[in-house]
Amino acid sequence: MDYAIAALIGLFITVGVYFLLSRSVIRMLLGVSVFGNAVNLLIFVGGRLTREVPPIVPPDLYQAEGAVANPLPQALVLTAIVIGFAMFSFLLVLAFRAYQSLDADNTDNMRLAEPVGGCRPPLSY
Amino acid sequence: MGPPIDVSIALVALAPFLAAVMAPIVQRFVGSAAGWILAVIPASIFLFLASFIEPVTHGEVVRASLSWVPIQQLSLSFLIDGLSLMFAMTISGIGTLIIIYAGAYLAGHEHQGRFLGFMMAFMGAMLGLVLADNMLALFTFWELTSVSSFMLIGFDHYRQAARRAATQALVITNFGGLALLFGAVLMHQLSGSWDMSAIRVGDLQLDAHPLYGLVLALFLIAAFTKSAQFPLHFWLPNAMEAPTPVSAFLHSATMVQAGVYLLARMSPVLGGTDMWTVLLMSFGGVTLLWGAFAALKQTDLKQMLAQTTIASLGLLVMLIGYGNEAAIAAMVVYFIAHAFYKAGFFMLAGVIDHEAGTREITALGGLARAMPVSFVAAVLAGIAMVGLPLTVAYLAKEEMYLALQYGGWNLVATVTMVLGNALLGAVGIAVAVKPFLGPKVETPKHAHEGPLGLIAGPAILGIAGVAVALPTDWFGHDVMVPAASAILGEQIESHLTLALNFTSPLLWLSIATWLLALGAFLVLSRARSALRRIDDTVGYSFDAAFDVFMFGLIRGAGALTRFLHHGRLEIYLVVVFTGMALALLVPLFSMNGLEALMPPEALGDWRAVISWPDLTSYEWVVVSIAVIGLVALVVAQNRLVAILSLGVQGVAVAMLFLLFGAPDLSFTQFMVEILSVVILTLVMTRLRLDERDHRPFEDALRDGTIALLCGFGVAATLMTIIAGNFDSSLADFFLETSVPIAHGHNIVNVILVDYRGFDTLGEIAVVMTAGLAILALIRGRRSVAGTTITPPRDPANSEGVKG
Numbered sequence: 001m002d003y004a005i006a007a008l009i010g011l012f013i014t015v016g017v018y019f020l021l022s023r024s025v026i027r028m029l030l031g032v033s034v035f036g037n038a039v040n041l042l043i044f045v046g047g048r049l050t051r052e053v054p055p056i057v058p059p060d061l062y063q064a065e066g067a068v069a070n071p072l073p074q075a076l077v078l079t080a081i082v083i084g085f086a087m088f089s090f091l092l093v094l095a096f097r098a099y100q101s102l103d104a105d106n107t108d109n110m111r112l113a114e115p116v117g118g119c120r121p122p123l124s125y
Numbered sequence: 126m127g128p129p130i131d132v133s134i135a136l137v138a139l140a141p142f143l144a145a146v147m148a149p150i151v152q153r154f155v156g157s158a159a160g161w162i163l164a165v166i167p168a169s170i171f172l173f174l175a176s177f178i179e180p181v182t183h184g185e186v187v188r189a190s191l192s193w194v195p196i197q198q199l200s201l202s203f204l205i206d207g208l209s210l211m212f213a214m215t216i217s218g219i220g221t222l223i224i225i226y227a228g229a230y231l232a233g234h235e236h237q238g239r240f241l242g243f244m245m246a247f248m249g250a251m252l253g254l255v256l257a258d259n260m261l262a263l264f265t266f267w268e269l270t271s272v273s274s275f276m277l278i279g280f281d282h283y284r285q286a287a288r289r290a291a292t293q294a295l296v297i298t299n300f301g302g303l304a305l306l307f308g309a310v311l312m313h314q315l316s317g318s319w320d321m322s323a324i325r326v327g328d329l330q331l332d333a334h335p336l337y338g339l340v341l342a343l344f345l346i347a348a349f350t351k352s353a354q355f356p357l358h359f360w361l362p363n364a365m366e367a368p369t370p371v372s373a374f375l376h377s378a379t380m381v382q383a384g385v386y387l388l389a390r391m392s393p394v395l396g397g398t399d400m401w402t403v404l405l406m407s408f409g410g411v412t413l414l415w416g417a418f419a420a421l422k423q424t425d426l427k428q429m430l431a432q433t434t435i436a437s438l439g440l441l442v443m444l445i446g447y448g449n450e451a452a453i454a455a456m457v458v459y460f461i462a463h464a465f466y467k468a469g470f471f472m473l474a475g476v477i478d479h480e481a482g483t484r485e486i487t488a489l490g491g492l493a494r495a496m497p498v499s500f501v502a503a504v505l506a507g508i509a510m511v512g513l514p515l516t517v518a519y520l521a522k523e524e525m526y527l528a529l530q531y532g533g534w535n536l537v538a539t540v541t542m543v544l545g546n547a548l549l550g551a552v553g554i555a556v557a558v559k560p561f562l563g564p565k566v567e568t569p570k571h572a573h574e575g576p577l578g579l580i581a582g583p584a585i586l587g588i589a590g591v592a593v594a595l596p597t598d599w600f601g602h603d604v605m606v607p608a609a610s611a612i613l614g615e616q617i618e619s620h621l622t623l624a625l626n627f628t629s630p631l632l633w634l635s636i637a638t639w640l641l642a643l644g645a646f647l648v649l650s651r652a653r654s655a656l657r658r659i660d661d662t663v664g665y666s667f668d669a670a671f672d673v674f675m676f677g678l679i680r681g682a683g684a685l686t687r688f689l690h691h692g693r694l695e696i697y698l699v700v701v702f703t704g705m706a707l708a709l710l711v712p713l714f715s716m717n718g719l720e721a722l723m724p725p726e727a728l729g730d731w732r733a734v735i736s737w738p739d740l741t742s743y744e745w746v747v748v749s750i751a752v753i754g755l756v757a758l759v760v761a762q763n764r765l766v767a768i769l770s771l772g773v774q775g776v777a778v779a780m781l782f783l784l785f786g787a788p789d790l791s792f793t794q795f796m797v798e799i800l801s802v803v804i805l806t807l808v809m810t811r812l813r814l815d816e817r818d819h820r821p822f823e824d825a826l827r828d829g830t831i832a833l834l835c836g837f838g839v840a841a842t843l844m845t846i847i848a849g850n851f852d853s854s855l856a857d858f859f860l861e862t863s864v865p866i867a868h869g870h871n872i873v874n875v876i877l878v879d880y881r882g883f884d885t886l887g888e889i890a891v892v893m894t895a896g897l898a899i900l901a902l903i904r905g906r907r908s909v910a911g912t913t914i915t916p917p918r919d920p921a922n923s924e925g926v927k928g
Contacts, residue, residue, distance in 0.1 A: 002847045004738035005781070008748055010840025012774075015755045017702050018832035022820065023695050026809060030758065030771055033801060037778045042843060044782070044790070048851050054786045055872040057864050064872075069786030070856040071863075075876035077790055079888045085797045086895035089804065093899045096808050105812070107694040114692030121683045123676050125289035 005045050012038030023107050025095040032091060036084040040077045047073030134189040134203045137170050137213070138256055138266070141249030145242040152238030160228010160578060163241055167220040167248060174205075174214050181210050181607045184616065186322070188258070204258035204322055207607025211457065212255035212386055215464050219378050220248045222582035226472055227370035229578025230479060240280060244374065247273035251379050255386055259319050260309035267305055267351075270380050271298040277371040278364050290363035293671055297360045301350025305387075308343030311336065312394075325393045325614065332398045341395050344387065345404060352384025352438045355412040359667040362419075362431045369475030372427055373582075377434050377471055378464040385441045385460065389453075393614040396448055405446025410541040412439025417548035421649065422656045426474040426484040426556060430467065433510075433552050436545055437463050440525075447538070449531045450609070450617050455524035457608040458621070462518035462590065466509035469586035470556055473503050476579045477560055482569030486555065491565030495572045498580045500561045505587030507557025511550035511642050512635065517594040520621050522546060522638070526631040543638055550642030555649055597623050702831050709838030718845045744784060751777035764809050772802040789873050 016038050019031025047070040055071035057064045095105075104110050144166045152159040177187060187205040205213070227244060231237045250269035257263040272295070279291030313319055315336065316329045331337050348354075353361040364376050375381070388405070395401060416436030423429040437459075444456035476499050478484045481492065493500040512522040525546075529539050574580065593600055601619030610616050626632055645652065660666075713719055740748065754773030761767035775798030783791035820828065859872055859880070869875035877885050 001738055001740050001744070003844055004740055004748065006840050006843040006847060008751060009843060010836040011752065011755055012836075013839045014832045014836030015759060016832075017835045018759070018828055021695065021698055021702065021828035021831065026764075026812070029805075030767065033771060034755070034758070034774065037775060038839070041778060041781065042839065044785070044787070045843060046846060047856070048847070049785045052784065052786055054788050055860065057870040057872065059870060062864050064860055068860065070853070071859050071872040071876055072856055074787045074790055074873045075881060077787075078793060078873065078877060079884060081790065081793050081797055083888055083891050085801070086892040088801060090895040090898055092804060092808055093902050096812070097902050097905075099812055110694075111692055114690070116692070118683075118687035118690070118692070121679050123679060125285055125292055 002045060002049050005041065005049065009038050009041050009045065012041065025098065025105050025107060028107075029088070029091055029095055033084075033088055036080070036088070040080050040084070043073050043077050043080070132189075132191075133173065134187070134205065134256065135191055135201065137173065137217075138203070138249055138253035140166055140170065141245045141252065145244075145246035145249065148242035148245055149238030152241060157228050157232035157237065157578075159238065159241055160225045163228070163245065164221045164224040166245070167217045167224060170252070171214060171217040171221060174210060174217060177205050177210055178603055181205065181207050182603050184607075184610070188322075193259075193262075199261060199319065200259065201262050202258040202320055203256045205256065207609070207611035208386070208389060209255045209611075211461070211604065211608040212382070213252055215461065216248060216251050216255065216379050219374065219464060219468050219586070220244075222585060223370050223374040223468070223472075225578050226373070226475070226582045227368075229576050230370055230475055231368065232578075236280075240277075240368070243273055243276045243280070244370065247277065247375060247380070251383070254383055258322050260312065260321060261319055263321070264302065264306050264309055267347075267383065268299070268302045270375075270383060271295060271302055271351075274298070274364070274371075274375050274380055277375060278367040280368055280371070281366070284366070286363075287366040290360070290366040292675075294360045294364050296675070297350050297357055301347040301357075301384075304343045304350075305347035308340055308347060311340050311343065315340070321390060321394075329394065331394055337395075337398075338400065341400060341404075344391055344395060345408075348384035348387045348442075349408060350384070351387070352381050352442065353412075353435050354384070354408050354439060354442060355415050355435075356667055358412060358415065358435045359671065361435055362428055363668065365425075365427045365431050369427065369471060369478065372431070373468045373471030373475065376431065377467040381434065381438055382441075382460065382464075385438065385445065385456075388442060388445045389456070389612045392445055392448065392453075392612055396445075402446050402448060406443050406538065409439045409441070409443030409446055410538070410545075412436065413443060413541060413545040414548075415439070417545050417552075418656060420552045421548065421645075421652050422660065424486050424653070426477065426486055426560070427471070429486065429552055429556060430470050430474060433549050434467060436549055437467065440542070440545060443538075443542070444525065444528065445612075447528055447532060449528055450613065451524055451531050452528035453612050454605055454609045454617065454619075454621075455521055455528050457605050457612070458517060458524055459521035461593070461604070462509060462516065462521045465517060465586045465590040465593075466506040466553075469502060469506040469583040469590070470510070470553075472579070472583045472586075473499055473506065474556070476575040476583065477572075479579065480570065480575050481560075481572040486559050489560035489566060489568065490563045491561070492568075492572050493561040494565075496561070496574045498574060498584055502580065502583040502587040503557040503561060505590055506583070507553045509587075509590040510553025510557070511639060512546065513639070514625060515594060515623060516590050517600070518590065519623070519635075520594055520597070520600075522635055523631055524621070526634045529634075530631065539634075543634060543641070547638045547641030548645055550638065551645035551649060554642065554646040558646075594623065597621050699827070699831065702835055706831060706834040706838050709842055710834065713838065713841055713845070719841065747777055747780045747784060750774075751781070765806070768802055768805045768809065771805070772798055775801065787873075789871075 012034055016031050016035030019027050019034060022028055022031065050067055050069040053066070053068045055064065055068045055074065098110065099105055102110055102112065144163055148159065148163055151162055155162060180187065188202065189204075190200045190202040193199045193201040224241065224244060227241060228237075231240055234240065247270060250266045250273055253266035254263060254270060257266055275291045275295040278294055279287050281287045282291075309319075312324065315331065315334065316324045316327055318324055318327065331340065334340075350357050361376060361381065365372055367376070392401075413436045416432045416434070416439055420429050420432035420436065423432060441456055441460060441463075444452045444459065474484060476496070477489065477492070480496065481489060483489065509516045509518040512518045525542060529535065529542065532538065593604075598619070598621075601621040605621065606617060606619050751774050754770050754775075754777055757770035758767055758774065761770055775794065779791045779794035779798060782788075782794055859876060863869055863872045863875045867875045867879045869879065
């Protein structure tokens with residue numbers, strides 16, 4: 001079952017990278033979201049999959065009994081999801097503002113900081 | 126008893142640095158009298174070093190070592206033998222006079238404190254350089270002298286010529302510094318020691334080693350750049366852009382001598398071979414004649430002196446290359462004589478400039494009556510430069526010609542030395558006589574004698590040039606012999622004498638030199654115009670070549686930057702993801718990752734390898750939903766479908782979390798996906814965007830290939846990871862200790878708030894920062910456009926999601 005999920009992650013990465021390589025900022029944003037999901041799943045599967053048993057110790061017990069899911073990747077992924085969302089929101093607003101200020105959604109037209117041809121270094125002392 | 130010898134020797138190198146920090150403060154309080162006060166430090170270093178003359182004369186070597194980087198067996202080791210003592214005393218002695226001089230020369234300058242600070246820092250670096258025994262310490266101080274020289278040459282930084290000269294000196298001497306570092310590391314590899322004294326006495330047979338040529342070349346590059354040897358000499362005349370105290374101190378008597386010092390220091394290890402002799406003598410000889418002829422061309426006093434400094438450095442290098450006993454003795458004596466008269470001459474050039482308002486030798490004359498003390502000092506320096514009897518320089522010249530005699534009167538060497546000395550003498554006569562005698566010439570300023578601070582230095586140095594030579598036995602035994610013995614590595618005898626022996630060919634050679642010098646002086650102006658005509662016909666200079674080189678470097682760097690940093694985001698990302706695909710796939714193929722997944726012997730029978738995944742029916746449903754979401758995202762025809770597809774794949778991920786025992790993750794993911802879809806819908810419907818992806822087919826093919834390779838690489842790498850053994854010790858630790866020591870039953874939550882609490886704090890900080898940034902972006906827009914938009918939901922809300 002792990003192998004099937006690994007293959008699914010491959011598909012997620014493919015779609016994420018394909019969207020990130022787009023020139024449209026909004027499509028890149030979709031790529032970020034998909035790519036983030038792929039990486040979260042990657043960490044999750046890297047800690048091995050266990051069906052349906054969450055890492056929770058029953059109230060009257062001192063230790064969990066039997067096989068439970070690996071808690072460490074879950075903690076890492078939980079942090080990653082929240083940060084990923086913060087990042088996504090920020091990028092979304094940034095893209096929106098860039099669209100309003102530069103009237104451009106295409107990265108080829110966003111050359112304010114790095115103008116075409118670059119700048120020439122001064123030839124003097 | 127004072128502090129232990131270790132500490133006091135280290136203080137010799139470090140005290141000037143402390144003084145450098147104090148200099149601006151002192152200057153603020155006492156004004157230009159700061160020169161007199163700060164001179165106390167080099168003066169006391171000089172006196173302290175003088176106490177070592179006695180033991181060093183008896184062949185003792187004083188060592189001191191401070192632990193530096195103990196792990197690397199590095200120590201800041203210092204060593205005082207005849208050679209380093211001679212250099213250190215010259216530096217601190219002349220340094221004392223220069224600091225006093227600088228106090229008067231820059232009186233009233235708004236940055237005088239800074240200037241004195243740089244000078245003191247340089248002095249510390251230079252003292253450290255000559256006292257250091259450890260090669261890395263030597264390198265560090267070496268570079269510090271380059272840096273402080275840069276600051277001092279560029280002191281008048283508002284002038285482009287000063288900036289150019291400073292940059293040029295830094296580039297060239299740092300190039301040599303790099304060579305020194307490589308050479309030192311190589312030497313360490315070959316000998317196993319960082320300490321030069323250990324290498325000198327060790328049984329390293331370097332001249333038979335195949336790497337000898339490389340080591341020699343590296344050390345020679347270092348020495349030749351620092352000591353301005355042809356063809357890297359041109360930075361030194363340009364360094365005259367610095368205020369005159371700098372020229373007198375750094376660019377005549379001390380810093381440029383660092384290369385000479387290095388060669389002398391290393392001659393027991395590197396010297397004695399044919400390669401050494403030929404290289405040093407030819408480079409030194411060419412430099413001597415080049416500098417001497419170039420000096421004749423100049424009319425600016427400082428330029429004339431700078432060119433003769435190049436010539437003198439060439440002479441010193443030549444003598445070290447000659448390497449016989451008399452040559453080394455001559456090198457030692459000439460170094461001292463040169464330091465006396467050249468520093469004195471430079472200071473006088475500054476006095477004349479200061480008092481008369483010009484340094485052009487053609488615009489000066491008849492100043493003797495107005496500046497009597499300067500005149501006497503100039504005459505003393507002049508007779509030293511010509512090498513007349515009763516001066517240290519005379520002893521040096523006699524010793525030089527003795528070296529020629531020992532060497533069997535090699536014709537080329539003899540002609541080079543006699544001609545070089547004669548031309549230097551001619552320039553010496555010109556600088557000493559022309560401004561002071563003859564008809565009075567009107568100068569821009571009304572000339573009068575300089576203040577005590579300005580004339581003390583040249584006067585003392587002029588007298589010293591004679592006074593030190595008079596007790597010839599003492600000079601030979603206490604000064605020359607220890608230094609020359611330290612260079613040669615064996616005890617030698619002094620045979621210096623001031624007596625004139627008319628039966629000796631040496632004296633007749635000297636007389637020939639003096640007559641030649643006088644002759645050259647008399648035809649100086651004709652020689653100058655002739656040499657300048659030659660220059661004009663050639664029309665090429667090393668100085669101009671430097672500009673071509675530097676601008677070429679800058680243009681090349683600009684072109685490379687524009688090539689790498691072209692500003693097209695799409696190409697950057699293509700590079701990044703191609704790199705990612707390579708990083709994943711290359712190890713996979715080269716380290717047998719794929720064979721581990723799919724053994725080659727089983728390839729024919731794929732059913733044995735690839736079995737139908739053991740997913741339950743509802744798991745298949747979730748996986749299919751994810752696939753459908755992703756495919757729909759790619760083929761979506763309008764943006765609402767795309768956003769919904771994004772939601773579909775996100776929800777599928779959430780369900781996967783739920784199925785595999787992660788309810789917390791699942792809950793958070795659901796929330797995040799729903800919020801994302803809502804916000805995206807709100808924002809995207811406000812934009813008038815292209816509905817579809819309009820990339821050309823070849824771009825789609827390229828991007829698709831890269832994406833597929835990345836996806837395949839990640840999936841295959843993950844499969845090899847899964848196929849390997851799983852180390853569950855960390856997971857077990859959390860499972861076992863969650864309740865007993867953290868008192869929490871939900872282990873994921875315990876990890877987040879307890880075991881990795883700081884991590885969670887960082888996460889919250891990131892979310893808050895993103896929220897603040899979003900707020901700033903929205904506020905900024907309002908003030909610009911004056912319209913309002915619905916702010917996206919504050920991502921900080923998502924904190925609540927985690928519980």
